[in-house]
Amino acid sequence: MSQPLPFVIDPAGADRHAEYRALRALGPATPVDVLGLRAWAVSDPALLKSLLMSPDVSKNGRAHYPAFARTIRTWPLALWIEVQSMLTAYGADHRRLRRMVAPALSARRVAELKPTIRSLVTELIDDLATVPPGHVVDLRERLAYPLPIAVIGHLMGVPEEQRDDFRQIVDNVFDSTLTPEQAQANAARLFEVTDQLIAIKRGDPGDDMTSLLIAARDEESGGDGFTDVELRDTMILMINAGYETTVNVIDQAVFAMLTSPEQLDLVRTGRAAWEDVVEETLRAEPAIKYLPLRFAVTDLELPDGQIIAAGDPILAAYGAANRDPDWHGPDADTFDVTRKVKDHLAFGHGVHFCLGAPLARLEVAEALRQLFERFPAMSLAAPAATLRPMPTLISNGHQELPVRLRPLA
């Protein structure tokens, strides 16, 4: 009997909400086509959480995906499984690689960064204040991108002159409409620019995380350190995670506030906090819609009797899970900052839970607070329905976010 054709995940992400609904209707886990690769999309929150916690599910394709070698030659998102960092590590290797970075992103270290983040936001807002009333600005370009780039640039010690290079390359890492050749050329450029950064910092170390990671690599020749590839790929993970995701949360939060004035009013009148806006944005519009890929280590029998066979790829469908009505009620599709149950999977779950969550939350809340304080009459400068989504199945933002900061007098 021939297999039913799997559901195709749209690489251009044209209508994510329809896609989430379709996936949930197909069941807790359903076969999908991700750019020609067959995987199980898991959209049921309980099942997804249990798979993310299971030692029988791995992110290490080298060890647990029989088609790994072929896939990294031909699949446009190959980089997502090819890199060798905590993102793709399993078991003891994962713990080793995560341990090297975790202290630098602890709640205490992030709290210490607060004054720096506050003044970076103020600088960007001061710059926005020079825009004449009535003029249209793209808030992604003027705030959503520059802030996380400055913060991760500061944390990692990325020189100013390298930041634009990284920006373009990182955008491409998330773009799922590139051909395999374009994606490979982009990956080669990413390796090159990251190697340059490591060389700069090796020659001239500073008080930054790159220098710390290099020291860990150079000092620990024995079992507990980094290989050269792991060092490079950890840098790549940090810069990618730090650049792209936070941008989209700022974008989606501002969009939600400008299109739901009653929600903005709840914050303005003290009935909700900016932190509530951040959490509801992460739930309703998670910056990572789908995360490629995980692999079954053994055959996995699901509660509905389906079997995910050993070696099968698994796609975490975070966007669909976050809007599940069994989890968030019949109004799961409504943006509601007063929601009692604030849980979501925007930062993942289990051993790979996002290390940057405290930093991202702080950045977005601070950006929103200062932006809406300074420009209380800000409005969207285009009909909401005309804003185009980024061409990606992974991340979740608009191509532009045109706003009028102040009306014409």
Ligand code: HEM
């Ligand atoms: C709002 C912004 C962010 C979102 C929505 C986000 C989301 C995520 C998600 C979903 C994962 C889990 C991936 C998986 O399923 O395995 C993850 C992992 C990770 N994130 Fe974030 N992230 C954000 C910001 C950041 C920032 C600012 C940093 C660093 C400064 C960061 C560093 C990491 C790292 C290192 C991992 C890998 C953890 C591991 O594999 O053990 N993230 N992030």
